Amino acid sequence: MVHQHFMLVPVFTVAENVVLGFEPTKSFNRLDYKTADAQIHELSEKFGLQVDPRAVVENLPIGLQQRVEILKALSHDAELLILDEPTAVLTPQEIDALMEIMRSLARDGKSILFITHKLKEVRAVADVITIIRQGRVIDSVPPSETENQLAALMVGREVNLTVNKESTELGEPVLEIRDVVVRDDRGLAVVNGVTLDVHAGEIVALAGVQGNGQTELAEAISGLRPIESGTITLRGRDITNHSPRAILDAGLGHVPEDRQRDGLVLSMSVADNLVLNTPRRAPFASRGTRNLKAVSVNATDLVQRFDIRTTGIDATAGSLSGGNQQKVIVARELSRPLTCLLASQPTRGLDVGSIEYVHRQIVNERNQGMGVFIISSELDEVVALGDRIAVMHAGKITGIVDPSTSREDIGLLMAGSTMGAHD
Amino acid sequence: MTDTLTDTATKPSSARRFWSHYSSTSPITLTILALILGFVIGAIIIMVTSPAVLDSWRHTSHHLGDIGSSLKVSFDSVAAAYRAMITGSILDPTLFVHSISTGHGWDTTLTPISETLTYATPLVIASIGVGIAFQTGIFNIGANGQAIIGGIAGTAVGSMIHCPTIIHLPLTLLAGIAGGAVCGLVPGLLKAYTGAHEVIVTLMFNYVCNAFLLYALTETALQAPNQANDLSRNVDSTAILAPIFGTKSGLRVSYGIFVAAAVVVLAIWFLKRSSLGFDFRITGANPNAARASGINPKFVVIAVFLVSGGLAGLAGGVQMMSTTHYIDGGFLIGNAGIGFTAITIALLGRLQPMGIMWGSLLFAALNVGGRAMQAATGIPLDLATIIQSIVVLFVASPVLIKEIYRLRSGAESFQMATKGWSS
Known part of the structure; x- marks a missing residue:
């Protein structure tokens, strides 16, 4: 089993991690590092997975860490390898390498169960594709099926996978980010001098492998994380280091990356969640007293308009599916007057049907002249939505490119190469 | 491999089972x-x-x-x-039956229920204070100290200021609230601005308040004149919560129960209908979402300590004003520590004002009845x-x-x- 979130000890070496739990020992229970290293070498040779046994895991790039996870599984003579969403943290090049490894393992007679929601990847590597929906096996099909057919099986109806966008007039810049530096909880400058503009009527999509500072940048824009230097303005108004309240009131819509952590109160009703960041605004309250009637009128309206599937506006947000939880947040943000919408990983973990829906809403807002800033680690989403694509690596923007740019080139930018000189 | 699978599978499932059990049967x-x-x-x-x-x-x-x-x-x-x-x-x-048929002896007949209500009155108030703090995710363990300070402040205003009932009574009640609120403000400020953990600070504050009580009763003008013991002055008759049926009846139940009833009603309104109460509940249920929704966590911590401490202080004031009309060195110390019982009752009543009211009545009845049992059966x-x-x-x-x-x-x-x- 290779978990989506790695189960490695960051401060241990590769060899120590692989033998963990099955350590070869010498007399008096001393660890036998020599044998351990030899085991790793042997495994690496056998499966063509090159990695230095003495390297400390936390210093390795994510792609190599994943390789260590796979080695760990193979070292136990696993015949069946389960890979749970292994590509979420990889660059396109690393994904290609992983696919190659999977093919070669399959040739050696191993079975691989590859769990993913990315249709391109399954079609590229699988021998049989099994679709499950709501805990049931829907069908098993050969990889020759088209993406649209797979998507239809996943959702249970026909889905339109391409996003239709008309071109719009580019307006004034609404969100201006200038030389912003932000530190993470460990004190590292994970956003290191980012400059970016979002204009009214355009979607700027920020691509990048997870953990390259995108999360911290979003937190900084929404006021949740202090900005060390640089400025952020919203339609000319300085919002640098303002409180989240002030920034929300200035007209920033925020769809947070982790909806259950930052976006919703799961134990509260859908109606309350729909006014979570506007509880004091008329008509939802006046002079410190909430107007529950207005709250429920608002909820009934939004539930209908945004097609939120719920048993009622009094049902708790926690009782909704992930897609409908996301719709609650999108509905809440889009129902108040906005200058700019900031959406982090807006479709993470959603089924194909909900993705289609959320994308359509975002494009609608852009068509109506709102500036939209999308942060996503899904290259497909970035390419489908973005009018311009900014790529972030190690806290810096490595390039701003047109959506027609090849995936290989975007992939290189994601890996840190600044050769994206096309723009 | 299978080991890891079942391991990870049982943990959330048992937690989930616990939760589904917990939430399904009516409280x-x-x-x-x-x-x-x-x-x-x-x-x-x-x-x-x-x-x-x-x-x-x-x-x-x-x-x-x-x-x-x-x-x-x-x-x-x-x-x-x-x-x-x-x-x-x-x-x-x-x-x-005797009282009904003869029309006499109502005092004796009604004494038990009167005692239970008297005992329950401060408990209701203090427990609701604790319950509101708990709902906000703030563990105010210092209600007892806050009640003591409330009692001291009430006694001071009740005994040393002289004016007509219409002013004196509310002033004395307000003094209790203010005393408790000030006492709660200190841990609130410490938590908001230094991150000091409220459990430790409030717990320790109970001892500080005990010591301050002894100091106030022996070293200050609060001590009864010509008195060597730790005994306070008596509050004026204009500042007491008088027995409802007059002093001659022997029934101790006082107008304090109307104060408690008002607190219950206000607390229900506060939690359900007020904007501040909504902020409190969001913060308690999901502090991250609260911050992202623009709620200022520092403000909430300070406000909740003022409310919770104020209610505890009011409880201390009411206890003094409705029973003894003075305080001594044993005020709310030991078994009489209503602030500690309040923690238990708040949990018993599931932090809801009505639940807390019934819980307080139950605890009061068990205590009053327990004494009767001890007297009757040993x-x-x-x-x-x-x-x-x-x-x-x-x-x-x-x-x-x-x-x-x-x-x-x-x-x-x-x-x-x-x-x-x-x-």
Whole structure:
């Protein structure tokens, strides 16, 4: 089993991690590092997975860490390898390498169960594709099926996978980010001098492998994380280091990356969640007293308009599916007057049907002249939505490119190469 | 591999099962079942500790034919104890019938219920204060200290300022609130600005308040004139919560119950309808979402300590104004620590004002009835404490109580697979 979130000890070496739990020992229970290293070498040779046994895991790039996870599984003579969403943290090049490894393992007679929601990847590597929906096996099909057919099986109806966008007039810049530096909880400058503009009527999509500072940048824009230097303005108004309240009131819509952590109160009703960041605004309250009637009128309206599937506006947000939880947040943000919408990983973990829906809403807002800033680690989403694509690596923007740019080139930018000189 | 799978699968599933158990049975049923169980276990304890019962069984061990009479002795002593407890805390039916038929003796008839209400009055107020803090995710363990300071402030204003009732009474109540609020403000500020953990600060503050009480009663003008002991001045008759039925009736139940009732109503309104209460609940349920929604966490921490401390202080003031009309060195110290009992009651009442009200009445009845039982049967008051503890224990562990009563069939033990981060 290779978990989506790695189960490695960051401060241990590769060899120590692989033998963990099955350590070869010498007399008096001393660890036998020599044998351990030899085991790793042997495994690496056998499966063509090159990695230095003495390297400390936390210093390795994510792609190599994943390789260590796979080695760990193979070292136990696993015949069946389960890979749970292994590509979420990889660059396109690393994904290609992983696919190659999977093919070669399959040739050696191993079975691989590859769990993913990315249709391109399954079609590229699988021998049989099994679709499950709501805990049931829907069908098993050969990889020759088209993406649209797979998507239809996943959702249970026909889905339109391409996003239709008309071109719009580019307006004034609404969100201006200038030389912003932000530190993470460990004190590292994970956003290191980012400059970016979002204009009214355009979607700027920020691509990048997870953990390259995108999360911290979003937190900084929404006021949740202090900005060390640089400025952020919203339609000319300085919002640098303002409180989240002030920034929300200035007209920033925020769809947070982790909806259950930052976006919703799961134990509260859908109606309350729909006014979570506007509880004091008329008509939802006046002079410190909430107007529950207005709250429920608002909820009934939004539930209908945004097609939120719920048993009622009094049902708790926690009782909704992930897609409908996301719709609650999108509905809440889009129902108040906005200058700019900031959406982090807006479709993470959603089924194909909900993705289609959320994308359509975002494009609608852009068509109506709102500036939209999308942060996503899904290259497909970035390419489908973005009018311009900014790529972030190690806290810096490595390039701003047109959506027609090849995936290989975007992939290189994601890996840190600044050769994206096309723009 | 399978090991890891089942490991990760059981953990969330047992937590989930616990939660589904916990949330499904109605809290009222649960509390009643817990109460019954408390009395059953109390009965067993009476049987195995009462000297009369033990004597009778010793006798039976020599004459086997007397089992029947020993059983009778056992049940008689339990029945006598519980009869004393109920008649001593609520109403004695024979006295009631007597009063109805003759029209006399109402004072004696109503004394038990009057005592229970008197005892419950400050408990309701303090417990609601604690409950509101808990709902906000703030563990205010310092309600007792805050009540003591409230009592001191109330006594000071009640005894040293002289004015008509219409001003003096509300002023004294406000002094109690202010005293408790100031005492709560300190841990609130410390938590908001330094991150000091409120449990430790408030817990320690209880000792500070105890010490301050002794200081105030021996070293300041609050000490009664010509008095060497730690005894305060008496508050003016314009600053007391007088007995409802007049001082001659002997029934102690005072206008304090209207203060408690007002607190219940206000608390319901506050939590359900006020914007500030909504902020409190969001913060308690999901502090991250609260911050992202623009709620200022520092403000909420300080505000909740003012509200919670203010209510605790009011409880201390009401306790003094409705019973003794002065305070001494033992005020709210030891068994009389209403601020500590308030923590238990807040949990018993599931942090909801109505639940807390019933919980306070239950605790008061058990205490008042326990004293009557001790007087009538010689069974110590500690039995009432044991029953209280058992009730709280079983309310706090609903899974156990449901297993005991088999509210749900064992078929419920299905395993739920792990849920990914997705939905």
